[in-house]
Amino acid sequence: MTRDDVQRWLDAYVDAWRTYDRDAIGDLFAEDARYAYQPYREPVVGRDAIVADWLDDPDAAGSWEAQYEPYAVDGDRAVAVGESRYLEDDGSLRTIFYNVWLMRFDGDGRCAEFVEYWRELPEELRNRD
Amino acid sequence: MTRDDVQRWLDRYIAAWSADETEAIGELFTTDARYRFHPSDAGFVGRDAIVRSWLQPDGDASTHDEPGTWDAHYEPFVVGGDRAVAVGWSRYYTDTSKSSVKFMFDNAYLLEFDEDGRCSSFTEFYVERPKDRVQGGST
Numbered sequence: 255m256t257r258d259d260v261q262r263w264l265d266a267y268v269d270a271w272r273t274y275d276r277d278a279i280g281d282l283f284a285e286d287a288r289y290a291y292q293p294y295r296e297p298v299v300g301r302d303a304i305v306a307d308w309l310d311d312p313d314a315a316g317s318w319e320a321q322y323e324p325y326a327v328d329g330d331r332a333v334a335v336g337e338s339r340y341l342e343d344d345g346s347l348r349t350i351f352y353n354v355w356l357m358r359f360d361g362d363g364r365c366a367e368f369v370e371y372w373r374e375l376p377e378e379l380r381n382r383d
Numbered sequence: 384m385t386r387d388d389v390q391r392w393l394d395r396y397i398a399a400w401s402a403d404e405t406e407a408i409g410e411l412f413t414t415d416a417r418y419r420f421h422p423s424d425a426g427f428v429g430r431d432a433i434v435r436s437w438l439q440p441d442g443d444a445s446t447h448d449e450p451g452t453w454d455a456h457y458e459p460f461v462v463g464g465d466r467a468v469a470v471g472w473s474r475y476y477t478d479t480s481k482s483s484v485k486f487m488f489d490n491a492y493l494l495e496f497d498e499d500g501r502c503s504s505f506t507e508f509y510v511e512r513p514k515d516r517v518q519g520g521s522t
Contacts, residue, residue: 373423
């Protein structure tokens with residue numbers, strides 16, 4: 255994978271998140287991919303299970319903005335960093351999640367392993383209205 | 384940086400942390416390095432400030448760790464040019480007998496190095512494990 259390949263994958267990820275299109279989500283991942291929402295949690299295993307999991311509790315359109323970019327890429331491995339900003343109904347900032355994604359890709363550029371590390375904006379800096 | 388270079392740096396990082404040695408800690412970083420304990424922090428800037436943050440923490444996430452009361456393991460996940468990402472865990476015990484775990488963290492470190500192999504930028508992402516998952520040590 256090149257940096258550009260990884261950036262395209264990340265953009266497709268955000269698009270799939272926005273549309274919640276079943277095929278677009280599934281296309282991101284290898285058939286037997288493993289997706290861990292926390293490094294210590296058992297991963298969701300398999301494309302169908304990952305798609306079902308994404309569709310289970312969707313974020314409302316317009317309630318978030320996200321931007322991710324590759325931090326380092328090496329062969330079939332990449333790490334992406336970025337922020338997901340969640341917004342109040344009036345568009346003001348509710349909170350920010352800072353993310354690091356550890357990823358391994360297969361020969362077709364699909365993600366075979368995904369592990370997420372995230373930190374939330376400290377409480378005193380969030381909108382608490 | 385190669386994977387081996389990064390592994391050696393990580394091993395020195397743990398050794399310096401264990402020994403609480405000003406010089407060993409300082410040697411890991413460039414003179415103008417930035418060290419963030421949280422991605423939203425401005426962080427500590429400069430070798431001296433980083434050394435102080437390790438040895439005389441002031442209530443941040445990194446309180447001073449008594450020698451012999453913790454274990455840690457880190458390895459590179461990706462190394463690309465002057466950047467690397469290391470992953471691993473640190474486990475803190477109630478005392479030096481290490482019989483009872485107090486906390487365990489999974490960590491990802493975002494690292495940038497200069498041409499001498501010193502770290503110029505260090506950002507921690509640490510995630511505390513739930514109490515029922517503190518015994519496992521795998522990455």
